[in-house]
Amino acid sequence: MALQSEITTRPVVEPDRPAEDLVIETRDLTKRYGDLVAVDRLTLRVRRGEVYGFLGPNGAGKTTTLRMLLGLVRPSSGRASVLGDAPGSSNGLARTGAMIESAALYPFLSGRDNLRVLARHAGAPEDRIEPALAEVDLSDRAGDRFSSYSQGMKQRLGVAAALLKDPELLILDEPTNGLDPAGMAEMRSFIRSLGRGRRTVLLSSHLMTEVEQICDRVGVIRNGKLVGEGTVDELRGRAGLRVRAEPLESAERVVAALDFVESASTTDGALRITTDPAFAPSINRALVRAGVDVIELTSERASLEEVFLELTGNGRDQS
Amino acid sequence: MTNSVIAEILVLRKRASTWILLATWTALSLFFSYVLPYVEARSITELLPEGLAGTLVRGFPFFGGVFALMLGVLAAGSDYSWDTVKTLFTQGPGRLRVLSAKLMALASILVLFVVSVAVTSAVASYVVAQVENASLDWPSAWLLIRTLGAGWFVLLVWGALGVMLAVLSRGTSLAIGIGILYALVIEGLLSALASQLDAFENVSEFFLRTNSYSLANALGASTETIADSGPGAFAGPYVSSGQALLVLAAYVVCFVLAAAVALRRRDVS
Numbered sequence: 391m392a393l394q395s396e397i398t399t400r401p402v403v404e405p406d407r408p409a410e411d412l413v414i415e416t417r418d419l420t421k422r423y424g425d426l427v428a429v430d431r432l433t434l435r436v437r438r439g440e441v442y443g444f445l446g447p448n449g450a451g452k453t454t455t456l457r458m459l460l461g462l463v464r465p466s467s468g469r470a471s472v473l474g475d476a477p478g479s480s481n482g483l484a485r486t487g488a489m490i491e492s493a494a495l496y497p498f499l500s501g502r503d504n505l506r507v508l509a510r511h512a513g514a515p516e517d518r519i520e521p522a523l524a525e526v527d528l529s530d531r532a533g534d535r536f537s538s539y540s541q542g543m544k545q546r547l548g549v550a551a552a553l554l555k556d557p558e559l560l561i562l563d564e565p566t567n568g569l570d571p572a573g574m575a576e577m578r579s580f581i582r583s584l585g586r587g588r589r590t591v592l593l594s595s596h597l598m599t600e601v602e603q604i605c606d607r608v609g610v611i612r613n614g615k616l617v618g619e620g621t622v623d624e625l626r627g628r629a630g631l632r633v634r635a636e637p638l639e640s641a642e643r644v645v646a647a648l649d650f651v652e653s654a655s656t657t658d659g660a661l662r663i664t665t666d667p668a669f670a671p672s673i674n675r676a677l678v679r680a681g682v683d684v685i686e687l688t689s690e691r692a693s694l695e696e697v698f699l700e701l702t703g704n705g706r707d708q709s
Numbered sequence: 710m711t712n713s714v715i716a717e718i719l720v721l722r723k724r725a726s727t728w729i730l731l732a733t734w735t736a737l738s739l740f741f742s743y744v745l746p747y748v749e750a751r752s753i754t755e756l757l758p759e760g761l762a763g764t765l766v767r768g769f770p771f772f773g774g775v776f777a778l779m780l781g782v783l784a785a786g787s788d789y790s791w792d793t794v795k796t797l798f799t800q801g802p803g804r805l806r807v808l809s810a811k812l813m814a815l816a817s818i819l820v821l822f823v824v825s826v827a828v829t830s831a832v833a834s835y836v837v838a839q840v841e842n843a844s845l846d847w848p849s850a851w852l853l854i855r856t857l858g859a860g861w862f863v864l865l866v867w868g869a870l871g872v873m874l875a876v877l878s879r880g881t882s883l884a885i886g887i888g889i890l891y892a893l894v895i896e897g898l899l900s901a902l903a904s905q906l907d908a909f910e911n912v913s914e915f916f917l918r919t920n921s922y923s924l925a926n927a928l929g930a931s932t933e934t935i936a937d938s939g940p941g942a943f944a945g946p947y948v949s950s951g952q953a954l955l956v957l958a959a960y961v962v963c964f965v966l967a968a969a970v971a972l973r974r975r976d977v978s
Contacts, residue, residue: 457976457977457978460795460798461798461799462977463976464976480802483799483800483801484801486799486801490799494792494793494795494796495793495796496720496793497791498723498724498725499719499720503723506719507717507719508716508796508800510712510713510715510716511712511713511716511800511801511802512800512802513712513801513802
């Protein structure tokens with residue numbers, strides 16, 4: 391059922407003409423609930439074959455965005471395209487696997503029967519069920535009721551369900567929720583392996599390490615708005631050097647005169663230098679030759695967490 | 710579509726509450742249609758094989774209807790409770806196809822409800838005939854087929870009402886509450902008023918119970934027994950079987966349309 395056909399009084403959501411390598415493209419996508427703007431003119435581009443991290447604090451609008459991309463929630467305005475089709479279209483959903491928030495399956499059915507039900511609805515061949523169970527390491531417990539599974543097993547079955555259609559696009563919302571550290575590491579490695587090749591993964595999370603380790607590119611959302619986007623390296627910015635020296639004024643003067651130093655400033659009793667960290671030995675030599683005592687010289691770079699906190703206002707959403 | 714229907718039948722088939730409802734409905738039907746009347750020494754003719762069609766069909770309009778309503782609510786409403794609605798809608802078959810599959814699966818399981826009560830009733834009437842040394846005059850096959858068909862259709866109407874209430878209320882508790890309130894209180898009270906006030910008589914001709922019991926009456930259920938059948942008792946007015954069929958069919962269409970529109974337009978959040 392195409393979303394376009396459902397909308398009569400609201401602004402029409404039409405598939406954009408997708409650029410060749412874009413699997414998801416939204417433009418000014420907005421969702422309002424009364425006065426609350428859950429997603430605010432969001433423009434997002436996810437390229438084919440990448441693992442895209444959708445990062446934001448709780449309540450930032452991540453899940454609402456993903457629900458709009460899957461046709462579960464109708465946008466108030468804006469445009470969106472998923473695999474070249476309108477969100478929620480049968481054609482698009484046939485090539486998309488998803489797990490939103492947590493694995494929602496029938497508690498009284500076994501893991502295998504749950505996948506059987508979903509495969510039937512999706513028109514996926516039943517011979518994909520056993521490989522999907524094996525892929526998430528649940529073959530041994532496939533005959534047990536879903537309600538008897540641990541949280542980690544439930545999440546894994548949810549991922550298996552998302553893989554049944556052998557989808558081109560995988561949308562995973564907080565897939566490591568409720569997992570223990572070992573389970574989280576396993577899930578990360580699994581998602582990374584899923585993202586290899588032509589499959590695209592859109593991963594929503596609020597866990598920095600998860601996104602840092604898995605994702606090729608990251609979008610940061612706050613109050614429904616995209617406030618930052620790029621590779622993890624791009625977001626973290628350029629590395630620099632931090633020097634503690636005596637006297638600090640002399641050190642700043644010496645360093646500022648070096649050709650390869652872009653800038654140098656004193657903050658919190660230390661000299662912060664914008665330059666390639668590979669120049670650390672040269673800087674050290676220059677300072678020593680100038681009679682400056684070098685107490686400490688370290689390479690420093692903003693962590694993704696620091697960038698995230700800066701972009702999202704200490705990680706607390708205002709909505 | 711066939712695949713989706715098979716999937717939904719699997720869900721209903723593997724669910725304990727389906728079998729609990731079936732067992733309860735069969736046991737209560739046996740008790741109120743055969744055991745209690747036999748103990749109270751009511752008219753034995755209705756309990757013999759020759760009265761099977763009438764005795765069987767009068768249990769569907771209200772008693773069976775409430776069970777079908779609950780099954781319909783559970784078939785559609787539990788997906789909201791478990792949040793499986795979002796899982797189903799992201800599989801790609803389309804929301805209306807999922808709804809159609811649920812309705813067809815429900816209709817299939819209701820056949821089992823009809824057959825179960827029919828077999829139990831037939832066995833009970835056979836036992837009564839043996840105990841009373843009465844003759845084994847079974848109703849004609851055609852009458853039995855029409856009886857079973859009418860029973861299934863009445864259950865389907867109530868089941869569709871359950872599906873609609875579940876979709877509108879996005880859950881099970883409120884839907885079952887409203888459904889039973891409607892069946893017991895609203896139709897019951899207004900039907901009682903219909904016998905006293907002419908204005909209500911016309912309205913009551915369009916009630917579920919009026920048309921369901923009219924269908925049952927046309928297939929041999931006696932008006933006296935229907936008027937003396939506990940909480941679902943009905944004292945008329947009766948309408949023709951043709952009108953009853955048309956009104957009930959209109960109800961099914963309205964319930965399904967209302968559920969489809971709500972399901973299609975609403976956000977799943």
